[in-house]
Amino acid sequence: MIKSAELRRRLSKVRGEMRRERLTALYVNKDFDAFYLSGKDTGRILITKDSAILWVKDVYYELYESTYSMRGYPLEVRVHDESDLKRTLRCLRSKSIGVSSAEYVAPIRKASRKKVVVSASAKSARSVKTKEEIDRIRRSARIAKLGMRKAREVVDVGVRELDAVAEIEAELRRRGSERPPFDCGMLLASGKRSADIHARPSNKRISRGPVVVDLGAVYRGYHSDMTRTLSAGSLNSDERRVSDLIRRLRDETIDLIRPGIQASSVHKYVDESIKAAGYNFHHLSGHGVGLEIHEGPNFRPGANVRLKPGMVFTVEPGIYLPRRFGVRFEDTVLLTRRGCKKLT
Secondary structure (H helix, E strand, O other): OOOHHHHHHHHHHHHHHHHHOOOOEEEEOOHHHHHHHHOOOOOEEEEEOOOEEEEEOHHHHHHOHHHHOOOOOOOEEEEOOHHHHHHHHHOOOOOEEEEOOHHHHHHHHHHHOOEEEEOOHHHHHHHEOOHHHHHHHHHHHHHHHHHHHHHHHHOOOOOEHHHHHHHHHHHHHHOOOOOOOOOOOOEEEEHHHHHOOOOOOOOOEOOOEEEEEEEOOEEOOEEOOEEEEEEEOOOOHHHHHHHHHHHHHHHHHHHHOOOOOEHHHHHHHHHHHHHHOOOOOOOOOEEEOOOOOOEEEEEOOOOOOEOOOOEEEEEOOEEEEOOOEEEEOEEEEEEEOOEEEEOO
16 A cells, blocks of 8 residues: 555645646646556546546445545545536636646546546656655565576477467566566567567477567566576577677666766667667667656657666667667666666
């Protein structure tokens, strides 16, 4: 259970982002944002400068009473009633209301009869983690590392990819992961299939060469993410050269990152380093990790967000050579005032 003091800190962060956007009202209806603010992944929340109201179905009101009745709980909890929600929206003094997703613009405009804009307030608040969130991600990362240790034990020439994945995912669950990696399962691809960036495990047997293993865990709602390129049998000279290049580039990129650097600058460094070696780069060089496996900040061209202490994200360079092989190394890292700390 998330304590009231932690939820109050999170609400304060969201209000701070609202002030930056000059918003006086924010409507939250996304499960991840609801969990972030209420401790449960259900309900609709309306935040203003002076109030925060959570509407939930009557069944959840009863099920989660111990949470909602905590001393100091920062939200006023009401049983969901559409007419009450509309009345509350229409009585707001605010001329405009922020919503966390474009899909809610039309229905909230109709319900409130006010101007509705898409707001990044909740998303921005979530991008910088609290101490409790970081602790949960650390635990998740520890579980992921144990899963990767199991991968090193079971990945070998002749083993079916799906059999290897079954053992790895079972180990993750035994060690405390609440859900499969990425909710839909981990990635594992060997041989020529390792050049497929998002290859799912198959019935094929692992062949000699690089094996890309991409996995993570979930602990108390928080994700971790890591990738290693393992070797089944021995690697040839090209495979070793590319593997060494990407492993070294991952470490150099992590060392490069400091508070204040733009996410786009990090991506540019990875992209230019890979091109200088004679290859092309085909995906984000990193992404935020937290309640969602992919959240802000994203490391891509044009991503001008400046990185801040408390952000947790991945660094994941890779090279993919169709009909030959692929290599990727990825770690989840925490940005501190002095630089990055690897969590995986």
